[in-house]
Amino acid sequence: MNKKNLIGIGIGILIITIALLGMDSIIKFSDERLLKIFNSPVTGILVLITGILLMVLFSSKAVEHSAILASALGISPLMIGLVLVSLGTDLPEIVNSIVSSSLGHADIDIGDSMGSVLTQLTLVFGLLPFLGRSFRVNYCIFCQL
Template sequence: MFLFLGAIVAGFAILVWSADKFVEGAASTAKHLGMPSLLIGILIVGFGTSAPEMVVSAIAAMEGNPGLALGNAIGSNIVNIALILGVTAIVAPITVNSKIVRKEIPLLLLIVLFSGYLLFDNTLTFVEGVVLLVGFFSLIAWSIYAAIKGKGDALESEMDDELLEHEMSLKAGVLWLIIGLVLLIASSRLLVWGAVGVATEFGVSDLIIGLTIVALGTSLPELAASVIAARKGEHDIAIGNVVGSNMFNILAVIGIAVVIAPMNNIPFEVLQRDWIIMLLLTIALLFMAYGFRNKEGKITRLEGFILVICYVAYNTYLGMTLTGNI
């Protein structure tokens, strides 16, 4: 038992560090190769912070633990909005200025709704996995188009400042990219092994482990990135991290896992409980970010507290179902 727990702790620690270095190296390399700052912000920072979820879920699927893969993706989306944006807004209220980020949030809602449609029959087939991946590549194409058309967007200036602060040579960028990727894969394998071991020891489904422990751990890079960005006043990076990550989790993370190992007999609770929570949080994010009724698009400290309470309540509910109190 202690060996499994140690593997989880060590896996998380290396995962968070390597994910950060991977994103920094990738962003620096892309900048040296001439990629626009806005595109780096949308693709590499927005999607790159979900690299842990992708690697963990892919490994889990390959090792015959599809529940862990699915739980990780959905659970991470719940963590991203409820906990990460909640904590970030408490630290520094988040104002949404970027037009691109404001366009991405309704798109995220559509992606969430589509994932619910796929989950409705409690299966995710190989073909559906391919469809999700096609959607992901379409999203990349749209992101490139948006970056080209979005010159002068608020996100661009924030990314310029961020890249300047973490400036490094091309050689260093490539080196950190490779080191980060290698350690990311190694730590993910360690984390999956530990998580499956704990689930087996306690008789808990790998789905629940994925929704809770693994989802929280793989989302730590987003938490660190968003809080730091918000404290610097880089609000659009803070919320862009979460929105980009959530789209990536559904389209790429679930897509890759399902292509590797199609999922049959998915527990109905995934749609009835976890997907519903993800949907409601996404709708809440839409309302907060758009600021309807002449309200500024902003996530206030009060709303941040409410989001964190929602996260605690959700995990408490999961815990009560495990103990048989519900």
């Protein structure tokens, strides 16, 4: 088996470690007011669990219907992912950026954008080998466009 471009459990552990170290440093330097968003830990945990459950439910539906749409339109699933799915995941960030910038908090806007990219590059790619199996990175994926 060719091991070139293979991302497995070892790389996944390394990437998750980098993500957790980054999150730890963010929490250490956060403003105390930001850490007290909810009045009780129980409320925070319930909101978190509800959010995760809704995300799992609607994410699977979004992927399922995106694949159906790509097939029906005869478009590459890669294009659907690049345009529709990525737009859907970025809309909350766009709204957050507009609101925070209009309130004079451009630093929140910048932090949100940078945090999103770093989370996707570290935590998401780090978890992939654990959720499925090792996968190959196709460096010429944009050649298909």
